[in-house]
Amino acid sequence: MMRATRLHGPQDLRHDSVPAAGEPSPATVRLRIDAVGVCGSDLHLYETGSIGGRVADEPFILGHEFAGTIDAVGADPRTADGQTLSIGQRVAVDPAVPCGQCECCREGNPNLCPHHHFFGVPPDAGALREFAVVPARNCWVLPDATSAAVGALLEPLGVAMHATDLAKLRIGQSVAIFGAGPIGLLILSLARRSGADPICVFEPVPERRAKARELGATHAWDVPTDATDAAVLQPLREATAGRGVDVAIEAADAHRSVDLSFGAARPGGRAVLVGIPADDRTHFSHAVPRRKGLTVRFARRMKHTYPRALALAQDPDFAAMLEGLITHRFPLAETAAAYDLVHRQADGVIKAIIE
Template identity: 35%
Template structure:
């Protein structure tokens, strides 16, 4: 089936030297009977996108050739193969896109940890093109139908919500537990919401920006703490004292990647507690390993999302246990991609979304 209404695929391309240009490319075709072509409606900007634009690289991934950025996307199915249709998808479905395609044959995939796939093809990770275009191809398993009350604009948040779900699941049982979340950016706020949905009785949000701490209360935070200029030990002591957690937090979710926050979190976690590193900062940090050992802290890395995370994220939205209202603070048309990137670089608002080419913004912001 096909609902493709255009002859070219309008795209925004990042070229080396951190400049954007608009191109018309070929519309992707169905290469498998499980393939789906999606008309991209909304794409949220992630810190990794900004790194590729502003710095030309992120870790070992370097922009050496023209690249399409964007991987937090939602859209409308425009075409699909017969097997995808047999699995319940149809032209016109509103879907969130999971942007990574695993090989399903390597040892991590076979062990049920496809986010660690040896051959992962992930959107907007050089040299793989992302979703800042009109049409994008994904396999059927990467399409998740949106609940009727979730707009396509907010559907772009399912990807970072999947990250938050994965981080909270790594944190373990949260029922009646005390959780501290470092960072009140998009992922941090979504971690707050998921932790509360998972039953946490106390959720403390830590940041340096007063306005972000205030917004955290809307997503389930029971307490906030503004990081001071003192040492990690001093900040941890003040944090725990001000929130009544004298024995420490059962779970710490660190969503900044900033060394002072990581260290404060290690000092704030309770003996036998779990620390999950959700955010990425510098590759090499100095952390208090002695504290981790003395308290037998379980220190976990967190990488994207794995089996069941997107499905659970959509389920939390469907049951209305997660509220996305207010996460998207800035919206840009496709003609203003560079302005959107500058907005994120300037740390304005919470989440910035770019609408796809020729998209009616009112349609994108309206539920089904």
């Protein structure tokens, strides 16, 4: 047996014993889990017991952002980049396991594979447990200088990279980011490295606005619930002389933020929707994106970004930025407290890590 934290129902996380992870098959390895990030999509499962039509109808282990140490290997433990894994190595894990055979996979779009498995989304148990068996091809070896916590952040960093790729952001273009949670802040950091200017951030939580400014946002504005969309966007219109921004990125999973993103984009601009609404529904005014002729892209997880994310995390300054996003750390036994904190957005939490 081993210890794990399981979701027994909405907002009902319990730390208990589950069957041991078992021995790895030929192309897999067994990990001792070292760090697991609490993600916004995890919160949907925590709050409602479902996400995107997937329902946790029995006790379920959450957690898809994770890193660990190999403690057993199968007969052929080779990674996607051809390395042979060994006991004692520290790795980060890509949680998406595509089939590799379907049309999407063959076209180079494994993030769209309709037959994939994904750790932490029903029915595939996640990483909030002591040990897990994972495919070797989903493992990426961590350098000695890269902490397990930063390893767990490679997955959201990859998601942010894919969203930025879809935005086709060019040097000197303007961008607005709606939502300064971990994904929004990572997109901000990438936009800054891409030479975007100005970078406008909209976020209702004061601590997250402050973090956005710290990470290089040109502007960081509140989103008052009692203000009209026009009033919320007025500072952006003034900052861009009425033009709007070249790229608007929605990373807040809130219905209103989609309309705000479309309102912020200039005619002929681009909008990328990253956030996942809790009720699996998105509503927006049709006239604005139609009249502006916007190019609208939906971001689906990540696409071939893990090698770049790992390379970027080896830059000391960028690694320090990633560490700086982590505001709270909890042991596995206190996972329920971590989720409650993130759910309430209390105590200035930006990123919580389970260790």
